[in-house]
Amino acid sequence: MTLPLRVLYCHCTYANVVPKAVKEEVLRQLAESGIPFDAVPDLCELSARKDPSLPDLISSDEPLKIVACYPRAVKWLFSAANTPLPADGVAILNMRTDTAEAIMAQLRGEMETSTSEEESE
Amino acid sequence: MSALPLPTVAAPPTAGAFRVVLFEGTGAEPMPNALRSELLTGLLKSGYATSVVRAGGNVSPMQSGTLVVLGRFTEAQPDTLDAQPDAQGGPVTVHFRTVADQTAAELLAQVETLREATQLPKPGTWKPWFPVIDYDRCTNCMQCLSFCLFDVYGVDSEKRIQVQNQNKCKTDCPACSRVCPEVAILFPKYRHGPINGDVVSDDDVRRESMKVDISSLLGGDIYQALRDRSAKFKSRFSKERDSDKALLERQKCLTKLGEQLDIPAEVFASLPSLDEIKAKAEAAQAKAEAMLAGQSR
Ligand code: SF4
Numbered sequence: 458m459t460l461p462l463r464v465l466y467c468h469c470t471y472a473n474v475v476p477k478a479v480k481e482e483v484l485r486q487l488a489e490s491g492i493p494f495d496a497v498p499d500l501c502e503l504s505a506r507k508d509p510s511l512p513d514l515i516s517s518d519e520p521l522k523i524v525a526c527y528p529r530a531v532k533w534l535f536s537a538a539n540t541p542l543p544a545d546g547v548a549i550l551n552m553r554t555d556t557a558e559a560i561m562a563q564l565r566g567e568m569e570t571s572t573s574e575e576e577s578e
Numbered sequence: 579m580s581a582l583p584l585p586t587v588a589a590p591p592t593a594g595a596f597r598v599v600l601f602e603g604t605g606a607e608p609m610p611n612a613l614r615s616e617l618l619t620g621l622l623k624s625g626y627a628t629s630v631v632r633a634g635g636n637v638s639p640m641q642s643g644t645l646v647v648l649g650r651f652t653e654a655q656p657d658t659l660d661a662q663p664d665a666q667g668g669p670v671t672v673h674f675r676t677v678a679d680q681t682a683a684e685l686l687a688q689v690e691t692l693r694e695a696t697q698l699p700k701p702g703t704w705k706p707w708f709p710v711i712d713y714d715r716c717t718n719c720m721q722c723l724s725f726c727l728f729d730v731y732g733v734d735s736e737k738r739i740q741v742q743n744q745n746k747c748k749t750d751c752p753a754c755s756r757v758c759p760e761v762a763i764l765f766p767k768y769r770h771g772p773i774n775g776d777v778v779s780d781d782d783v784r785r786e787s788m789k790v791d792i793s794s795l796l797g798g799d800i801y802q803a804l805r806d807r808s809a810k811f812k813s814r815f816s817k818e819r820d821s822d823k824a825l826l827e828r829q830k831c832l833t834k835l836g837e838q839l840d841i842p843a844e845v846f847a848s849l850p851s852l853d854e855i856k857a858k859a860e861a862a863q864a865k866a867e868a869m870l871a872g873q874s875r
């Protein structure tokens with residue numbers, strides 16, 4: 458079985474706007490979950506320097522879940538780096554407003570739903 | 579020696595990407611939780627993008643650049659491998675480092691050494707603070723371009739407003755977002771909504787346009803207000819004997835203005851001289867007007 462989605466986590470390293478407890482707990486749970494994932498130090502920095510890894514980070518055949526901050530901010534950060542997010546198949550989870558448990562529940566729920574859909578096909 | 583299922587490598591080639599892989603897929607043992615956590619946190623805090631590779635799912639591909647693969651490999655791996663995985667792929671240099679009994683700090687130091695060898699700049703030397711435009715809201719009115727004295731804004735080939743010099747933006751200063759009548763300027767690292775990217779409500783739009791009104795009440799534009807106030811205080815200061823008192827008063831005035839737009843004091847400290855402000859403001863205004871005239875043609 459292949460996981461039905463890809464996860465990109467942003468650690469928001471260079472500011473204290475994402476609650477430390479939330480980002481650290483999400484990272485800990487992801488690390489211990491057995492899920493493969495990509496993690497970046499700071500999407501803002503990657504956007505500002507139009508980092509060459511940005512297109513790779515969002516090129517995905519599976520639905521992509523970006524765990525970062527406000528969806529409007531993340532959408533336009535990618536756009537500013539000439540790497541607009543695909544119109545479909547991307548969901549942004551917000552660590553500034555949601556708890557770590559809520560974020561992990563969304564990721565796990567999504568995986569279970571997609572896996573059971575895959576199995577029933 | 580068997581090939582490890584690393585992130586797939588695809589076209590087209592780009593240069594300069596650097597990524598660390600914590601490899602726990604087929605061909606390697608998982609790392610102890612404590613080490614993995616400490617290493618992952620340390621890598622992210624030091625500015626390194628990191629993929630945790632495990633069986634049963636994918637991480638993002640790597641088009642070209644440098645991969646540092648850390649793992650408890652079950653078979654010996656080469657120190658370095660130059661990969662050109664498919665016809666379209668760019669060159670990827672893969673460095674393998676076996677995780678044995680090193681500490682997270684020692685492994686981080688190995689990554690740092692490899693990054694230095696690539697001559698890529700050290701990450702994290704600048705706080706990424708800069709405006710981001712929400713083009714779903716922007717009306718291309720050019721107010722931000724005529725407001726900013728630090729050449730952060732420009733226009734693209736289609737005369738559309740653009741953030742061109744992110745690194746010239748003054749850290750923690752969100753002032754241009756306050757002059758945007760459409761609440762279209764975001765600073766993702768700002769404390770409050772909607773400037774941080776939170777949903778924009780009708781109340782926000784009303785509030786932001788009131789702030790523009792406040793600045794116009796101050797005398798046309800904020801720099802005009804600043805010039806007027808400074809000129810006024812300059813003439814008053816020249817009559818004053820106590821320069822400390824004068825300085826204090828000037829600071830009070832600037833602080834008040836700064837509070838209105840949430841501009842940090844350091845931004846005022848780094849403002850150019852009054853003559854330069856005048857020249858820059860006029861040049862920016864002219865540029866914005868030229869763009870607007872071009873648009874309406
Ligand atoms: S995208 Fe959001 S979470 Fe990521 S670095 Fe920027 S402000 Fe922080």
Ligand code: SF4
Nearest residue numbers: 716717719720722758
């Ligand atoms: S002030 Fe706002 S609406 Fe006007 S051009 Fe700038 S971002 Fe766009």
